[in-house]
Amino acid sequence: MSINLQALSAQLLVGLINGSFYALLSLGLAVIFGMLNIINFAHGAVYMMGAFAAYFLLNLAGIGYWPALILAPLAVGLFGMVMERTMLKWIANLDHLYGLLLTFGLALIIQGVFQNYFGSSGLPYAIPDALKGGMNLGFMFLPIYRGWVVIFSLVVCIATWFLIERTRLGAYLRAATENPTLVRAFGINVPLMITLTYGLGVGLAALAGVLSAPINQVRPLMGADLIIVVFAVVVIGGMGSIMGSIITGFALGIIEGLTKYFYPEASNTVVFVLMVLVLLVKPSGLTGRAA
């Protein structure tokens, strides 16, 4: 078959962008799971809240894209920390599955409230002036904003990896994941670290939401289906390794983009099918420890 390079590279770019969101979201899920031992089902809802926060900042306070890139994740992260302190904290000693059920309930509440006020249709969010337009790369036309999303996500992912794997704070974090009681005995405030970790994970999801606002529009249910794909990404990659989550996220985005070009009917399902294949070949996930 003849390959239309232009169309193929366009789909690859879409795949890379989706991969950026998968990476940011699964990274946050892995960080939260490491510290709190819960799977945050509300991750899709806070991703949506990030996009809405950017929308509110622009339309209610006149604050544009660049400040929103910092303010929205901060605000949503703070909201997450309140959730952790008021609710998640109380089920810390119970079975992991209760965390899943509680955050599922929280996701229903958040999405239901937004749907009630904003319906199901999308709200527009304009691309910032500095990133408008595109570049002709010869083999394809690259919209600058889309290129920015991919590069910026990659930078944030690497920065998070650096924070956790290469700094003193990250060392405390990893130590507290292994043995919270012992780390506490060294005089480190582990409950505060848990709260901040949840805030970090939620903030990463909100950041992905801000990045996606100009591309996918701002919709109350924008995270509802996405989170299920991210769960499959997490099952494929395993949650044991930060770098593993990042690489798996981007790789699956690219594979999804290729599927959109070669066999579009399967583009919705390819990640789930890959999950099945990985489970059959290597049940513990590509990088994960057995669970």
Next chain:
Amino acid sequence: MTTITENAIPSPRRTVKDEMVAFAIMTALLLVVPLTGVYPFFVMQALCFALLACAFNLLIGYGGLLSFGHAMFLGTAGYCTAHALKVWGLTPELGIVVGVAAAAALSVVTGLIAIRRQGIYFAMITLALSQLLYFVYLQTPFTHGEDGIQGIPQGTLFGLFNLSKPITLYYVVLAGFTLGFLIIYRAINSPFGEVLKAIRENEPRAVSLGYKTDQYKLLAYILSGTLAGFAGALKVFVAQNASLTDVHWSMSGEIVLITLVGGLGTLFGPVVGAFVIIAMQQYLAGFGQWVTVIQGVIFVVCVLTFRRGVIGEIAHYFKRSL
């Protein structure tokens, strides 16, 4: 580590007599319902969801496996029964057989994949598998996509019972529910059920005693999926349609909610939960999206303060098993 149903196991000794009495009361109440003037459609719908939740509860309550994808059995059996009745023109009993067989086949395939991981991963895998199926049903022509299969003929069961008469349909659905309930009751009280509970409490020890735990879990999963399919097949006769709603993840969440409200790991909890949640949906139907919010609030409240559920609390108070 605490297990998810720890709070739901009220008493170490089983009180079979109490369960018999409770079963007799439940059956008697359900038998007289058509005489009381309660909207029969509501009760039939609740019975289908009750059976569905009982099947789900077999897996979580006695096997410790949280499936977040049980809607796939409901929807698959629903579509297959609906297709068999409407397009192939089969009789109701054969339509049910087709639907249940499809759910059974699906549970074998998905079970072999899902039981490769435990706990939190099991929940995510079942959710992902049901989402995979959702997209398949969205695209395959026989499900008619967004429209679903509508106007399904109800027919005459065994050539004797005219299912388009509400009162006949009611007793047929009740008989189906009771059959499913008794199968689950039998499974729980069999040696198989005891091994299942042992695996839930301490899998490594069960392995060390020589039990092939994966086979037990798979069997529980298949039984649960097949009975959930039976509920889906019955639901086709009540609702007379089969649509994508039944395969959606929010339906799986609803099944979890029903069981959580009634009491995880209790025999009668899912039945009570089904009536509570379906009644709530009926009364709040006019509130639109707020129903989702209220469901979310119930989830949060149940997990934070009411983990035993309605029946679990009653059983705990009287120190009985129900």
